[in-house]
Amino acid sequence: MIRHALRRRVLGLAAAFATVLALLTVPAAPASAGECYQPYCGGVVYNANGNAPVDIANCWFNDLSWSYADYNLPKPCMENGWTTGNKNAAWWLNRGETSANYYxxxxxxxxxxxPGCILDMNTGFGTTRWDRRGLGPLWVRIGSSARYTVTYHQCF
Incomplete structure (x- = not known):
């Protein structure tokens, strides 16, 4: 009887964990910076320990994919290039900088x-490593309320 109750409790916890994990991985539609008027109201990246700058974008080009392998994201995303002064743009964060510093x-x-870099990103649920040694660049989409911290970034 105790064994059955324990098994039922473990299965219940596993189902709850799976549900939470599934909700966290559902793609969120990219939010417009014009609708986000204060720091930390959307997805945030913090370069805590990177030995190289981390590139960020305030846009995404479609709702279907989670990554894109190229130097720039397709238009309409990045139609304004590399600037902190506009939406549909990209920028870079040096060590110790956060995206919440830029409107x-x-x-x-x-x-x-x-390309040629290793980047470790803590998502609050663990750390993921992207190893692009011998490979081209890779843009990775993040959720609209994600808090990501670069814990290691080295380029070779």
Whole structure:
């Protein structure tokens, strides 16, 4: 009887965990920086320990994919290039910088792993490593309320 109750409790906890995990991985539509008027109102990237800048974008080009392998994101995203002064743009964060320091980047939609680099990103649920040694760049989409921290970033 005790064994059955324990098994039922473990299965219940596993189902609850799976549900939470599924909700966290559902793609969120990119938010417009014009709708995000204060720091930390959207996705945030913090370069805590990167030995190289981390590229970020305040836009995403479609609602279907989670990553894009190229130097720039397709238009309409990044139609304004590399600037902190506009939406549909990209920028970079040096060590110790956060996207919450830049008005148009209060809500970040993607970060880029540069070619030849290793980047470790803590998502609050663990750390993920992207290894692009011998590979081209990779843009990675993030959720609209995500808090990502770069814990390691080295380019070779």
């Amino acid at each position: 148009y980047f209060y809500d970040v939609d993607a970060f880029r792993v540069r």
